[in-house]
Amino acid sequence: MILDGKCPTGPIEQTWDKHRFDLKLVNPANKRKYNVIVVGTGLAGGAAAASLGELGYNVQAFCYQDSPRRAHSIAAQGGINAAKNYPNDGDSIYRLFYDTIKGGDFRAREADVWRLAQVSNNIIDQCVAQGVPFGRDYAGYLDNRSFGGAQVSRTFFARGQTGQQLLLGAYSALSRQIKLGSVKMYDRREMLDLVVVDGVARGITVRNLVTGAMESYAADAVCLCTGGYVNVFYLSTNAMGCSVTANWKAHKKGAYFANPCYTQIHPTCIPQAGDYQSKLTLMSESLRNDGRVWVPKKKEDCGKHPNEIAEDDRDYYLERKYPSYGNLAPRDIASRAAKEQCDDGRGVGPGGRGVYLDFADSIKRLGEDTIRERYGNLFEMYEKITDENGYKRPMRMYPAPHYSMGGLWVDYNLMSNIPGLFVLGEANFSVHGANRLGASALMQGLADGYFVIPYTIGGYLATVKPGQVKTDHAEFKKCEADVKAEQDKLLGINGNKTVFEFMREVGGLMWENCGMARTKESLETNLKKIPALREEFWKNVKVTGSGAELNQQLENAGRTADFLEFSELLCRDALHRNESCGGHFRSEYQDAGEAQRDDVNFCYVGAWEYKGDNKEPELHKEPLKFDNVHLAIRSYK
Numbered sequence: 001m002i003l004d005g006k007c008p009t010g011p012i013e014q015t016w017d018k019h020r021f022d023l024k025l026v027n028p029a030n031k032r033k034y035n036v037i038v039v040g041t042g043l044a045g046g047a048a049a050a051s052l053g054e055l056g057y058n059v060q061a062f063c064y065q066d067s068p069r070r071a072h073s074i075a076a077q078g079g080i081n082a083a084k085n086y087p088n089d090g091d092s093i094y095r096l097f098y099d100t101i102k103g104g105d106f107r108a109r110e111a112d113v114w115r116l117a118q119v120s121n122n123i124i125d126q127c128v129a130q131g132v133p134f135g136r137d138y139a140g141y142l143d144n145r146s147f148g149g150a151q152v153s154r155t156f157f158a159r160g161q162t163g164q165q166l167l168l169g170a171y172s173a174l175s176r177q178i179k180l181g182s183v184k185m186y187d188r189r190e191m192l193d194l195v196v197v198d199g200v201a202r203g204i205t206v207r208n209l210v211t212g213a214m215e216s217y218a219a220d221a222v223c224l225c226t227g228g229y230v231n232v233f234y235l236s237t238n239a240m241g242c243s244v245t246a247n248w249k250a251h252k253k254g255a256y257f258a259n260p261c262y263t264q265i266h267p268t269c270i271p272q273a274g275d276y277q278s279k280l281t282l283m284s285e286s287l288r289n290d291g292r293v294w295v296p297k298k299k300e301d302c303g304k305h306p307n308e309i310a311e312d313d314r315d316y317y318l319e320r321k322y323p324s325y326g327n328l329a330p331r332d333i334a335s336r337a338a339k340e341q342c343d344d345g346r347g348v349g350p351g352g353r354g355v356y357l358d359f360a361d362s363i364k365r366l367g368e369d370t371i372r373e374r375y376g377n378l379f380e381m382y383e384k385i386t387d388e389n390g391y392k393r394p395m396r397m398y399p400a401p402h403y404s405m406g407g408l409w410v411d412y413n414l415m416s417n418i419p420g421l422f423v424l425g426e427a428n429f430s431v432h433g434a435n436r437l438g439a440s441a442l443m444q445g446l447a448d449g450y451f452v453i454p455y456t457i458g459g460y461l462a463t464v465k466p467g468q469v470k471t472d473h474a475e476f477k478k479c480e481a482d483v484k485a486e487q488d489k490l491l492g493i494n495g496n497k498t499v500f501e502f503m504r505e506v507g508g509l510m511w512e513n514c515g516m517a518r519t520k521e522s523l524e525t526n527l528k529k530i531p532a533l534r535e536e537f538w539k540n541v542k543v544t545g546s547g548a549e550l551n552q553q554l555e556n557a558g559r560t561a562d563f564l565e566f567s568e569l570l571c572r573d574a575l576h577r578n579e580s581c582g583g584h585f586r587s588e589y590q591d592a593g594e595a596q597r598d599d600v601n602f603c604y605v606g607a608w609e610y611k612g613d614n615k616e617p618e619l620h621k622e623p624l625k626f627d628n629v630h631l632a633i634r635s636y637k
Contacts, residue, residue: 104433
């Protein structure tokens with residue numbers, strides 16, 4: 001099937017404005033008749049629930065955390081992009097659009113990316129009005145810093161806790177709507193199924209994580225804002241609760257999964273210290289503004305204290321390989337370059353899996369107080385974890401799984417191929433292509449929640465009669481029964497291996513064979529081993545306790561079962577795409593270490609349709625057209 005993204009035509013500068021005008025409207029009195037479910041309360045979900053509540057819709061918001069304030073958006077550190085051009089350094093909406101298309105290695109829709117760039121400036125105004133404490137310069141104006149993949153400073157920030165401050169802004173807006181009664185908040189609920197009636201999304205089935213009770217909720221539209229899936233690699237920068245479950249359940253009900261092989265490896269993470277770890281810690285990309293990345297030129301110097309290695313014996317490899325962008329090369333390129341140095345035997349730290357991020361030059365030029373003011377909390381976090389002082393010696397960094405560019409397929413209105421199912425933020429595939437530029441995740445989440453979905457969901461609801469399906473419909477009962485049966489099956493296996501043993505095993509397979517580099521052979525290995533591991537899981541996993549109580553083992557078992565299925569799809573997608581682009585690096589397709597795209601055969605969105613258990617999924621394609629940015633070799637040299 002050739003998919004239609006419903007992208008508007010005409011001059012791209014006018015597409016979003018014209019599309020908004022063409023959308024059908026729901027008048028204020030009628031909005032009160034509609035119910036909307038929002039799953040997830042991070043930046044995309046919190047912004048969407050608050051905005052839809054403010055418009056007058058009845059919103060039911062769900063999160064598995066004990067508060068919306070604990071959504072994983074809180075962990076984003078470095079900043080949020082916008083094309084304000086406050087530094088007067090040549091930025092514009094078009095340049096942000098161009099950088100995002102190029103940064104994604106020409107694998108994103110032009111219309112979606114233009115809209116993102118266009119509304120970016122509104123996001124900053126919105127957040128300032130909410131009281132988000134962005135950094136300011138000596139005159140009191142909003143300050144900017146640089147991020148990877150751009151030669152302008154367009155990233156707004158709140159020290160090293162930008163995600164937390166933006167989330168508090170969205171949370172304040174959400175709390176206001178909860179107080180007013182337009183939003184009903186359901187915390188400690190995990191979505192375990194999507195209810196589809198006659199091909200239309202009509203509600204969700206959730207498990208109350210405190211009592212274990214199954215609960216059903218009906219609505220006229222469902223918005224999934226449930227984040228990414230890189231915990232499929234087990235060790236990642238994501239919170240341990242982040243999973244693919246909500247997206248995967250929707251996929252098994254018919255939603256197409258687009259570009260699952262596009263996963264981002266972040267180059268600036270604290271290296272793994274041992275097998276006991278359950279997650280990795282991200283250090284903001286903003287550190288690469290003032291930190292220089294290097295490794296020793298000589299293998300025999302790797303064991304020395306870094307301050308004892310002479311300047312001439314250091315290889316500032318990003319500055320050497322990519323002089324135009326230097327230490328701010330995009331994440332996929334910087335990650336592969338770090339791996340290349342470590343594979344060459346010049347990595348530092350335990351196991352030789354690390355590179356140095358050195359602030360000595362910046363401290364000498366600017367003073368330690370200035371660096372402390374810019375990044376103080378990040379240096380504190382680094383020292384608490386490593387017991388090393390980043391002001392006195394270079395930090396050690398190594399790439400780690402961080403973000404999902406792939407996600408459920410959506411059209412220009414953010415609606416999946418299932419009518420009534422909308423997907424926002426990292427949960428969809430729409431704007432980042434094969435690689436996300438730093439500081440663009442927060443931009444997308446808030447753009448989708450504050451400035452896109454309030455318009456596009458109205459265009460859909462205007463065509464729908466409110467309240468057509470209630471929770472007494474037979475499909476809701478069936479979904480509850482199916483979820484209960486799967487949980488009873490997990491509890492009844494009583495095998496010999498823990499859930500985390502299986503999660504570590506599948507994560508290890510994914511990292512080794514489908515991580516920073518993939519080959520035909522490694523992917524085929526996974527496609528043999530993962531089904532066998534999944535079969536063993538359903539025969540030998542041990543889940544204690546019961547379903548009628550707080551049971552985190554049961555929660556994690558369900559998420560692991562979904563990862564065991566999803567990982568196979570990710571590998572299948574990576575195997576079919578015989579090219580390298582962005583975060584998808586097939587070792588067979590490279591030119592002197594750089595990704596080698598195949599625009600003739602793979603310039604499309606690959607969207608997979610679930611065809612049933614143990615059956616091969618079907619691939620659908622949405623061709624990508626570039627009328628405003630010409631396809632070109634992606635060079636940062």
